[in-house]
Amino acid sequence: MASILLYGSNTEKIPYVLNEAKKIQSEFGADEILALVIGNREDAQKLVNCGVDKVIFASGEGKFPETVSEIVAKVMEKYEASTLVMLNQPFEVEIAGRVSTKIEASCLTDCLAIKKDGDGSLIAEKMLYGGVVIGNYKLTNNSIVVTLNENSCREIYKNEENNLSTFSEETFETKPLKKKITQTREIEQTVDLKSSRKIVSIGRGINKQEDIGIVEQLANAIGAQLGCSRPIVEDFKWLKPERQVGLTGTIVAPDLYVAIGISGQIQHAVGIKDAKVIVAINNNKNAPIFEIADYGIVGDLYEVVPKLQQALQAVVNK
Ligand SMILES: Cc1cc2nc3c(=O)[nH]c(=O)nc-3n(C[C@H](O)[C@H](O)[C@H](O)COP(=O)(O)OP(=O)(O)OC[C@H]3O[C@@H](n4cnc5c(N)ncnc54)[C@H](O)[C@@H]3O)c2cc1C
Incomplete structure (x- = not known):
C-alpha cells in the first residue's frame, strides 16, 4: 500500500484517527502516515510529535470544501497517498465525497473500523439500520477515502517513542472560488x-x-x-x-x-x-x-x- 493521508479541518482531531491509521499501516504495509494541515502553519507544527511520519503544511484557503478538496487531492497525488482517513464530521464528509470523485476512489463514511479480509482486501465496518447490524464493505479500488465514526476514535494515539515527524511546506494553485463570503458568525452551541x-x-x-x-x-x-x-x-x-x-x-x-x-x-x-x-x-x-x-x-x-x-x-x- 502507498501512504495514508490524514486530514481534519480541526487539526487537534487528527491524532484521534491515528490509532486506526497505524492499524491500517501495519496490516497493509503502508509506506508512511502523512498529516495535512491547510492554511495555519502554527497548527501544522503542533502535530510534529503526534506520531505521524510526515506533517505537510499547505498554504491556501482551509475553510471551503472547494479549495480544501482540491488541495487534498493534489497532496495525495504528489505524495502518492492511496488512502485518505478523516474523522466523520460534517465538513470532512463533504471533503470525502469531493476528493473521492476527483481521484476516483472508493468512499465510505462513518466507518467503525477498518480490517483486512482473508483475500488481503480492505474491509470497512459500518452500522446499518440504526445500529441493529454491522455491515462489512469491501473497498476494492486502489484509492480509498474513509471517515471514521467519532465514537470509534475516542482515544488519542500515544506517541510513546516520541518520534518527531518530518515537516514539508507546499503551495498549490486552486481554482478561484465562485462564492464570496461577506459576513461570518459563530454558530451558537451551548452544549456538547x-x-x-x-x-x-x-x-x-x-x-x-x-x-x-x-x-x-x-x-x-x-x-x-x-x-x-x-x-x-x-x-x-x-x-x-x-x-x-x-x-x-x-x-x-x-x-x-x-x-x-x-x-x-x-x-x-x-x-x-x-x-x-x-x-x-x-x-x-x-x-x-x-x-x-x-x-x-x-x-x-x-x-x-x-x-x-x-x-x-x-x-x-x-
Ligand atoms: C428515521 C428516524 C430517525 C429517528 N431518530 C431519532 C433520534 O435520533 N432520537 C430519538 O429519540 N428518536 C428518533 N426517532 C423517533 C423514535 O422512533 C421515537 O419516536 C422517539 O424516540 C420516541 O420518543 P419518546 O420516547 O420521547 O416518546 P414515546 O415513544 O411517546 O415515549 C414516551 C414514554 O414516556 C412514558 N411516560 C409517559 N408519561 C410518563 C410519566 N408521567 N412518567 C414516566 N413515564 C411516562 C411512556 O410510558 C413512554 O414510554 C427517529 C425516527 C425515525 C423514523
Missing part, C-alpha cells in the same frame, strides 16, 4: 453532548415545556447536561436540536445516562448504546428502555424525579 460524562434526558413523558424545570433541577444536582428524545425537538420544539440524542441526533457515550419518560425506541437506543450506566424512569413497566437499562424505576416521573433530586441534593450537600 458527545463529550458529556453525565446526561439526563427527557422524552414525551413530559407533559409541558414548563415541566422541564423539574428535570433540570435533577440534572444540576448531579452536574449533568440535559438531553432529549426527538419529539421534544422536532414535534414540540421545546429544546434545540443539539440536545437530541439518537440516530439522527447525537450518539453519546457518557458514564451515566438517565432516560426520563423516554420509551427507548431503536432510534433513541442506538444513540446511548455506549453509555456505561443507563437509568430509566418510566411509568410503563413494559417500555423497551427497561431492556437496555442497568437500573429502572417504574413510576410517574412527576413523583419520582423530585424525590430523586432531593435525595441526591442531600448527598451532594453533606
Whole structure:
C-alpha cells in the first residue's frame, strides 16, 4: 500500500484517527502516515510529535470544501497517498465525497473500523439500520477515502517513542472560488453532548415545556447536561436540536445516562448504546428502555424525579 493521508479541518482531531491509521499501516504495509494541515502553519507544527511520519503544511484557503478538496487531492497525488482517513464530521464528509470523485476512489463514511479480509482486501465496518447490524464493505479500488465514526476514535494515539515527524511546506494553485463570503458568525452551541460524562434526558413523558424545570433541577444536582428524545425537538420544539440524542441526533457515550419518560425506541437506543450506566424512569413497566437499562424505576416521573433530586441534593450537600 502507498501512504495514508490524514486530514481534519480541526487539526487537534487528527491524532484521534491515528490509532486506526497505524492499524491500517501495519496490516497493509503502508509506506508512511502523512498529516495535512491547510492554511495555519502554527497548527501544522503542533502535530510534529503526534506520531505521524510526515506533517505537510499547505498554504491556501482551509475553510471551503472547494479549495480544501482540491488541495487534498493534489497532496495525495504528489505524495502518492492511496488512502485518505478523516474523522466523520460534517465538513470532512463533504471533503470525502469531493476528493473521492476527483481521484476516483472508493468512499465510505462513518466507518467503525477498518480490517483486512482473508483475500488481503480492505474491509470497512459500518452500522446499518440504526445500529441493529454491522455491515462489512469491501473497498476494492486502489484509492480509498474513509471517515471514521467519532465514537470509534475516542482515544488519542500515544506517541510513546516520541518520534518527531518530518515537516514539508507546499503551495498549490486552486481554482478561484465562485462564492464570496461577506459576513461570518459563530454558530451558537451551548452544549456538547458527545463529550458529556453525565446526561439526563427527557422524552414525551413530559407533559409541558414548563415541566422541564423539574428535570433540570435533577440534572444540576448531579452536574449533568440535559438531553432529549426527538419529539421534544422536532414535534414540540421545546429544546434545540443539539440536545437530541439518537440516530439522527447525537450518539453519546457518557458514564451515566438517565432516560426520563423516554420509551427507548431503536432510534433513541442506538444513540446511548455506549453509555456505561443507563437509568430509566418510566411509568410503563413494559417500555423497551427497561431492556437496555442497568437500573429502572417504574413510576410517574412527576413523583419520582423530585424525590430523586432531593435525595441526591442531600448527598451532594453533606
Ligand atoms: C428515521 C428516524 C430517525 C429517528 N431518530 C431519532 C433520534 O435520533 N432520537 C430519538 O429519540 N428518536 C428518533 N426517532 C423517533 C423514535 O422512533 C421515537 O419516536 C422517539 O424516540 C420516541 O420518543 P419518546 O420516547 O420521547 O416518546 P414515546 O415513544 O411517546 O415515549 C414516551 C414514554 O414516556 C412514558 N411516560 C409517559 N408519561 C410518563 C410519566 N408521567 N412518567 C414516566 N413515564 C411516562 C411512556 O410510558 C413512554 O414510554 C427517529 C425516527 C425515525 C423514523
